[in-house]
Amino acid sequence: MVAAACAIAVWYTIETSARLGPATTNQALLVLLAFNSVAVLTGLVLSTVLGERARAMRELRGRHDELEARVRERTREVERANRAKSDFLATMSHELRTPLNSLLILAGMLRDNPVRNLTPKQIQYVHTIHSSGTDLLALINEILDLARIESGAPVRLDPALVRLADLQVYVEQTFRQLAVEKGVGFRVELDGAPAEIRSDQRRLQQILKNLLANAFKFTRRGEVALRVAPAAAGWSAGRSSLEGAAQVVAFSVTDTGIGIARDKQEMVFEAFQQADPSTSAEYGGTGLGLSISRELARLLGGDISVSSEPGRGSCFTLYLPGDAGSAP
Ligand code: ADP
Numbered sequence: 548m549v550a551a552a553c554a555i556a557v558w559y560t561i562e563t564s565a566r567l568g569p570a571t572t573n574q575a576l577l578v579l580l581a582f583n584s585v586a587v588l589t590g591l592v593l594s595t596v597l598g599e600r601a602r603a604m605r606e607l608r609g610r611h612d613e614l615e616a617r618v619r620e621r622t623r624e625v626e627r628a629n630r631a632k633s634d635f636l637a638t639m640s641h642e643l644r645t646p647l648n649s650l651l652i653l654a655g656m657l658r659d660n661p662v663r664n665l666t667p668k669q670i671q672y673v674h675t676i677h678s679s680g681t682d683l684l685a686l687i688n689e690i691l692d693l694a695r696i697e698s699g700a701p702v703r704l705d706p707a708l709v710r711l712a713d714l715q716v717y718v719e720q721t722f723r724q725l726a727v728e729k730g731v732g733f734r735v736e737l738d739g740a741p742a743e744i745r746s747d748q749r750r751l752q753q754i755l756k757n758l759l760a761n762a763f764k765f766t767r768r769g770e771v772a773l774r775v776a777p778a779a780a781g782w783s784a785g786r787s788s789l790e791g792a793a794q795v796v797a798f799s800v801t802d803t804g805i806g807i808a809r810d811k812q813e814m815v816f817e818a819f820q821q822a823d824p825s826t827s828a829e830y831g832g833t834g835l836g837l838s839i840s841r842e843l844a845r846l847l848g849g850d851i852s853v854s855s856e857p858g859r860g861s862c863f864t865l866y867l868p869g870d871a872g873s874a875p
Contacts (some may be wrong), residue, residue, distance in 0.1 A: 556582050574843075633698030640691035644684065651680045682831075689835040693818060694839065694843045704747045711740055711775055711796075717752055718773055722759050729763060732770035740796055742774040744869045750843050751867070754851075755798060757836040758863045762802035764830055769803025781852055782866040788848035789797070789866055796869035799862055806857040815853070816841050 560579045591857035654677040659669055676856040696702055715735050755773070762771040778797035782789050789795050807815060810820040821827055837851075844851045848868050855861035 562854055630698055633694045636690055636694035640687045643687050647680060647684055654675060654680060658819050663694055672737055686833055689839055692839050693835060706745055706747055708743045709746050709748045709751060710743045711737055718755060718759060725763055731766055734772040736774045738774055738776040741869055744796055744845055744867060746867055754840045754843050754865055757840045758800040762800050765805030766802040771802045774799045778866060781864060782850040786850050792868035792870055794869035798865040801862040803860040806859050807855040808857050812853050812855060
């Protein structure tokens with residue numbers, strides 16, 4: 548470009564100097580010299596700047612690629628560590644379950660005292676062994692469940708049509724007696740919900756059992772209710788399986804129990820977290836139920852949310868795609 552500008556300037560000077568006198572020609576040549584020097588200098592500066600810029604760009608791209616490679620490597624390391632942790636938990640839980648099962652079977656046989664040779668005190672001890680063993684087994688099963696889900700290993704789902712009336716019978720059978728024993732009211736309502744939805748019945752029962760067991764555990768007086776109804780909102784943003792569903796069904800478990808402080812309402816969904824660890828001796832539990840329930844809900848294409856007020860009660864709501872035709 549600089550060369551072209553210089554060439555045009557030379558051509559123009561020659562053209563015009565032929566028509567002018569020698570004095571003006573000398574002046575024109577001087578101007579031409581000055582113009583060409585400035586043009587060449589500008590060209591030199593420009594080419595240096597452009598060269599520098601290209602070098603900086605190359606360096607930047609190199610750094611960017613290097614950083615990207617490092618992030619990829621770190622992500623792989625974290626994934627490897629996470630998988631190793633989950634594999635360890637899964638193996639340990641499995642190894643613990645086998646001897647524990649035999650212990651429970653034998654304690655169960657002893658508890659029945661078939662040859663009537665145990666004293667009442669001894670029978671009481673066996674009862675304690677059996678119930679502690681059962682708690683331990685439940686804990687191990689929960690850890691195994693969570694490890695399986697967290698490891699990213701495919702969790703087998705059995706999608707099928709679930710009749711909500713059957714679900715109502717299941718929760719009645721599981722919790723009615725407990726409600727009577729605790730002197731707490733218990734209501735199950737199907738309020739405009741579809742007759743059936745497509746989901747994994749066992750997993751759905753597991754989530755509702757967790758939510759209802761918590762509701763009864765943390766409620767001394769008043770009422771626990773399960774209401775199943777269509778819903779239009781309430782789940783966390785971005786759950787495409789719910790947003791894209793023709794219908795969403797909400798399973799709301801409401802209680803009049805101790806409630807959860809606002810700043811603890813998200814934390815209770817994390818593994819091994821309890822709203823108030825100082826009350827764990829009173830209420831028991833491990834802080835795993837809600838994290839498993841939320842993971843399971845998400846596997847089923849749904850979500851769980853909570854609203855609660857300390858001293859007044861809580862409402863945990865499970866949202867599931869409610870179309871009878873959609874697979875989880
Ligand atoms: P766990 O009940 O075994 O401790 P969860 O994960 O089911 O474990 O619950 C975590 C915590 O959330 C509980 O320890 C309790 O602090 C709080 N929580 C859950 N459900 C309720 C409820 N219905 N009312 C009050 N607090 C609750």
